[in-house]
Amino acid sequence: MELRLRLLLLALICLHAPRWASAQQPEEATDLDHPFLAEAIQAFDHLRIRLGGSLQDRVVYDVGTESPCSPFTNVSNGLFGFSVGCLGMDRWDKLNDLFQRTGAIVTFGVNALYGRYNVRRSIWAGKWNSTNAYDFIKYTISKGYPVSSWEFGNELSGHGIGAKVDAKLYGKDVIEFKSILRQLYKAPLSQPLLLGPGGFFDQQWYSQLFETSGHGVVNALSHHVYNHGGGM
Ligand SMILES: *[C@@H]1O[C@H](CO)[C@@H](O)[C@H](O)[C@H]1NC(C)=O
Ligand SMILES: *[C@@H]1O[C@H](CO)[C@@H](O)[C@H](O)[C@H]1NC(C)=O
Numbered sequence: 027m028e029l030r031l032r033l034l035l036l037a038l039i040c041l042h043a044p045r046w047a048s049a050q051q052p053e054e055a056t057d058l059d060h061p062f063l064a065e066a067i068q069a070f071d072h073l074r075i076r077l078g079g080s081l082q083d084r085v086v087y088d089v090g091t092e093s094p095c096s097p098f099t100n101v102s103n104g105l106f107g108f109s110v111g112c113l114g115m116d117r118w119d120k121l122n123d124l125f126q127r128t129g130a131i132v133t134f135g136v137n138a139l140y141g142r143y144n145v146r147r148s149i150w151a152g153k154w155n156s157t158n159a160y161d162f163i164k165y166t167i168s169k170g171y172p173v174s175s176w177e178f179g180n181e182l183s184g185h186g187i188g189a190k191v192d193a194k195l196y197g198k199d200v201i202e203f204k205s206i207l208r209q210l211y212k213a214p215l216s217q218p219l220l221l222g223p224g225g226f227f228d229q230q231w232y233s234q235l236f237e238t239s240g241h242g243v244v245n246a247l248s249h250h251v252y253n254h255g256g257g258m
Contacts, residue, residue, distance in 0.1 A: 058120050058121065058123075058124050063124070064124065064127060064128050067124070067125075067128035067129075067130050068128045068129065071129070072129050072130070072131055073128075073129075073130050073131070074130070074131045074132075074133060074174075075125065075130045075131070075132055075133070076133040076134075076135065076177070077121075077132065077133070077134050077135060078133075078134065078135020078136075078177065078180050078224070079135070079180055080106050080180065080181075080187075080188070081098060081105075081106065081108055081111065082135040082136070082137060082179075082180045083105070083137050083138055083139040083140075083179060083180055083182065083189065084098070084104070084105055084108060084109070084110050084111060084137065084139070085110075085111055085112070085113050085137050086110055086111070086112045086113070086137070086140070086158060087112075087113050087115075087118075087137075087158055087159070087161065087162035087165075088112050088113060088114045088115055089115060089158070089161040089162050089164075089165045090157075090158075090161040091112075091158065094112075095112035095113075095114045096109075096111070096112055097111050097112065098110075098111030099111075105139075105144075105188045105189055106188050115165060118165075118166075118171075119169070122169070122171040125171075126171075126172075131174050132171075132172065132173050132174055133173075133174060133175045133176075133177055133221065134173050134175075134176055134177065135177045135179070135180050135224065136159050136176055136177065136178055136179070136203070137158070137159065137179075138154060138178050138179030138180075138182060138191070138196070138199065139154075139179070139182070139189060139191070140154060140155050140156075140158055140159065141153060141154055141155025141156075142154060142155075142191070144189070148185075148186050148188060148189050148190050149189075149190060150182070150189050150190065150191050151191075151192070151195070152195075153195070153198075153199070154195075154199040154202070154203075156199075156202055156203065156206055159203070159206065160206050160210070163176070163206065163207070163210050164210055167210055167211065173218050174218055174219070175218050175219040175220070175221050175245075175246075176203070176207065176218055176219075176220055176221070177220075177221040177222060177224050177248060178196075178199070178200055178203055178220065178221070178222040178223065178224075178244075179191070179196070179222060179223050179224060179225070180224050180225070181224065181225040181226065181250060182196070182223060182225055183196075183223040183224075183225030183226060183227075183228060183231050183232065183235070183249075184225060184226050184227070184228030184231045185226070185228070186225070187225075187226075193230075193231045193232075193234035193235045193238065194234060194238050196222075196223060196235055196238075197234065197235045197236075197237070197238025197239040198238060198239075200220065200222055200235070200239050200243055200244055201238075201239055201240070201243055203220060204220055204243045204244075207220060219245040219246055220243065220244055220245050221244070221245065221246050221247075221248045222235075222244050222247065222248065223235065223247070223248070223249075224248045224249070224250065225249060225250060226249065226250055227249045232247065232249075
């Protein structure tokens with residue numbers, strides 16, 4: 027396919043991506059059954075799709091949680107102006123059906139702020155609570171959904187964007203996250219990669235993360251570049 031068309035399709039998919047999780051409001055959610063969407067993904071021939079972004083660190087997975095599965099709502103003091111939102115497992119099932127039909131390769135961005143608290147301005151402290159991620163990954167494995175990599179957090183490194191977390195805290199949490207992956211994916215060869223921190227590069231922060239986590243915990247360091255300005 028012509029490069030320009032591929033890029034256009036990718037841009038369309040990206041525009042729709044933030045709505046994938048907020049599926050509780052059907053009128054706003056991406057129509058996963060739309061034939062154009064499936065065709066666009068297929069046209070890339072095993073397109074890698076990263077599920078996550080700005081609101082990923084505010085998503086609760088509806089597995090083993092007692093509270094009702096409510097969508098994101100506007101709140102004045104929320105991260106990026108939004109409350110916590112919930113990803114229902116029926117939506118997750120539908121997404122995986124789409125990915126399997128279209129041969130997409132999935133990178134899933136896990137909520138790395140779960141259990142932490144906002145100290146002041148953009149600083150978040152406290153320990154990551156792994157319970158919800160654990161249950162979600164367990165559910166994903168039980169359904170046989172192939173996730174090729176799990177990414178820990180979105181843009182929480184360095185100065186952060188909406189929120190930032192200390193590199194040492196982050197390093198300790200990725201150790202815990204890795205041990206969850208080891209525990210849940212029994213066969214070592216089936217174990218997906220652990221990616222992080224999916225944020226802006228800051229040498230001191232990145233080295234501190236590595237020093238704390240040690241070797242072989244984060245399989246690939248990910249960082250974001252917006253060469254063309256915000257959103258591009
Ligand atoms: C939520 O906030 C955004 C921007 O802050 C605004 O454009 C939108 O209309 C608000 N939505 C509701 C439902 O209040
Ligand atoms: C972690 O979160 C779960 C809910 O997902 C909650 O039941 C549990 O008490 C939390 N653990 C801590 C240490 O806060």
